Amino acid sequence: MSLAVSANEYIENVKNGSISVEEFTAKTLEQISKHDSGLHAYLSINDNALDQARKIDKKIKAKEKVGAFYGMPISIKDNICIKGGKTTCASKMLQDFVAPYDATVVSKLKSQDAILIGKTNLDEFAMGVTTEFSAFGPSRNPWNQDYVPGGSSGGSAVSVSALECIASLGSDTGGSVRNPASFCSIVGLKPTYGLVSRYGLVSYANSIEQIGPLGRRVEDVALVLNHIAGKDQNDSTTVDRSNIDYLSGIDAGIKGKKIGIISEMSKGEGLDKNVENAFFKSVSAFEGLGAKIEETSLDLVKFTVAAYYVLTTAEAGSNLSRYDNLRYGYDLDLEGYEFKSYISKARRNFGPEVTRRMILGGFVPSAGFAGKYLLKALKVKSKLKKEIAKAFAKFDFLISPTVPILPFKFGEKMDDPLAMYLADINTITANLTGVPAISVPFEIHNGLPIGIQIHANTLQERELLQAAYALQSTTKLPGAPL
Amino acid sequence: MIHLVTKEDIEHIAKLMRIEIDDVSEYFEKIQKVLNYFDSLDKADIESEEIHVQEVSVNELRDDKYIPFESKLISNLKSNKESFVRAPKMN
Numbered sequence: 001m002s003l004a005v006s007a008n009e010y011i012e013n014v015k016n017g018s019i020s021v022e023e024f025t026a027k028t029l030e031q032i033s034k035h036d037s038g039l040h041a042y043l044s045i046n047d048n049a050l051d052q053a054r055k056i057d058k059k060i061k062a063k064e065k066v067g068a069f070y071g072m073p074i075s076i077k078d079n080i081c082i083k084g085g086k087t088t089c090a091s092k093m094l095q096d097f098v099a100p101y102d103a104t105v106v107s108k109l110k111s112q113d114a115i116l117i118g119k120t121n122l123d124e125f126a127m128g129v130t131t132e133f134s135a136f137g138p139s140r141n142p143w144n145q146d147y148v149p150g151g152s153s154g155g156s157a158v159s160v161s162a163l164e165c166i167a168s169l170g171s172d173t174g175g176s177v178r179n180p181a182s183f184c185s186i187v188g189l190k191p192t193y194g195l196v197s198r199y200g201l202v203s204y205a206n207s208i209e210q211i212g213p214l215g216r217r218v219e220d221v222a223l224v225l226n227h228i229a230g231k232d233q234n235d236s237t238t239v240d241r242s243n244i245d246y247l248s249g250i251d252a253g254i255k256g257k258k259i260g261i262i263s264e265m266s267k268g269e270g271l272d273k274n275v276e277n278a279f280f281k282s283v284s285a286f287e288g289l290g291a292k293i294e295e296t297s298l299d300l301v302k303f304t305v306a307a308y309y310v311l312t313t314a315e316a317g318s319n320l321s322r323y324d325n326l327r328y329g330y331d332l333d334l335e336g337y338e339f340k341s342y343i344s345k346a347r348r349n350f351g352p353e354v355t356r357r358m359i360l361g362g363f364v365p366s367a368g369f370a371g372k373y374l375l376k377a378l379k380v381k382s383k384l385k386k387e388i389a390k391a392f393a394k395f396d397f398l399i400s401p402t403v404p405i406l407p408f409k410f411g412e413k414m415d416d417p418l419a420m421y422l423a424d425i426n427t428i429t430a431n432l433t434g435v436p437a438i439s440v441p442f443e444i445h446n447g448l449p450i451g452i453q454i455h456a457n458t459l460q461e462r463e464l465l466q467a468a469y470a471l472q473s474t475t476k477l478p479g480a481p482l
Numbered sequence: 483m484i485h486l487v488t489k490e491d492i493e494h495i496a497k498l499m500r501i502e503i504d505d506v507s508e509y510f511e512k513i514q515k516v517l518n519y520f521d522s523l524d525k526a527d528i529e530s531e532e533i534h535v536q537e538v539s540v541n542e543l544r545d546d547k548y549i550p551f552e553s554k555l556i557s558n559l560k561s562n563k564e565s566f567v568r569a570p571k572m573n
Contacts, residue, residue: 096560100553233544303526310520317499326569329560334570342570344502355501359513362495363487364520373520378535379528417512418519 003163007220014070021071025053041158045118067113075165078119081200090134092349103200121155133353142480147407150183152176157184173209175427178439182402182451185441188214193434197232203319205312208431218469222246255290257396264301265400265426278443278450285474300384308428310377317361392457402439402451
């Protein structure tokens, strides 16, 4: 059986005995050892994967109750805790940190017999769009290894695209699931803020980030969402949606639905011509599916990159202040330091982007600057929420290219943080407003993937996945050339 | 008002954030450029806007009861003694 199966095909094949969990797990591990030295999607691999697979096979044979995933290999971004294993956040600061508990999403997947096959690479503390800021070296785009895979959940996207697992969990603060999904030609969903528990996700900008699934098919992402969504007493921002099946009726279609093209994201000088062309082909595809399409405007989009980086650096400055190397950390002798100098010394292990954002995060909320930066950013966020609510009074969905540019080569934007930040312009709005958004692979242009982004109103994931599924049905894309 | 950030400002903030940097000029230009970009917020029409901090009302709190954490976290630390965290001297 090929590794390029959908989640459902995998489950059916295991159920009818054409492949055992152990065989599929072994094949997946083989794929990883064959390709991952080049791709570097993984930071660590689950040594017990085959044992776990055999246990699930035994349960199947004994006709015991088996969880919904039937031993499906799922990878987990390395800023999400799995008990007893390293959670490094791709930072030297946490190179030795062993998580003492499971994130809620991890316990949920485990309880449904998923095999958590490994931890995936990211930009340090999820700050970046390329994985180039990983302290352990970047991941490579399976479509062309000279190109970045996107980020920050780049390792997750690469692992899915390169058949090194069936699905993955990433985290999305400003596009970190959708951006690499677009760059690697897979599906990536940022759920509504509060739909998925963040307990056990290492905080970066916790007022807007969400854990989200990545997969090769829309229905795979829906299946994972079914099992990770819902209320969690360890995360008071979660909402109860446990009675919703995101898979049922996923093929309902979008006939008669109203779709708005967000003009600020779909034209203008920052938009690559090839991305623009692909986007307008997707508009025709939506029309072909029976949707009614109109242009619409979200005036504040042009201020979202500034607002987003003000808010996230401020939150990062506060969240990362816990890294004092006393509670979490690496070997650094205490002798010869007093308290403050020890912490400053230990924090030299933060990479350049994290250091930059810590400094910015000190600036923007500080006396004399807060009114100029932080309060204005919060006002942009409040007003943008009203703008998008108004748009959703008229439209069922809002669409744009996921990323305004094509995947780019390593090093191209490393020295220009601002150019790097601008790659987020189309994805940030969903985080600032809390609405769900998904990236669906749509075209391969000269060997480089282009994804289309669909937003839906708060907690309308079911409808969002239906629209994504409909768009997916109009495409026939090849797998990554390995 | 245009407030240009100086190298001294950055050094000061870095110190407050307990970040040790050797050469502030390595960070100066990039941070200056990002802060200048943040100035674009001045052009947003948001004067009359109110800030909503509480976005979802939390009306269902979990029971206020003690749930012991199973593993001994202190023993995971690099530097510990019995039930204490070892830390550098405060001065």
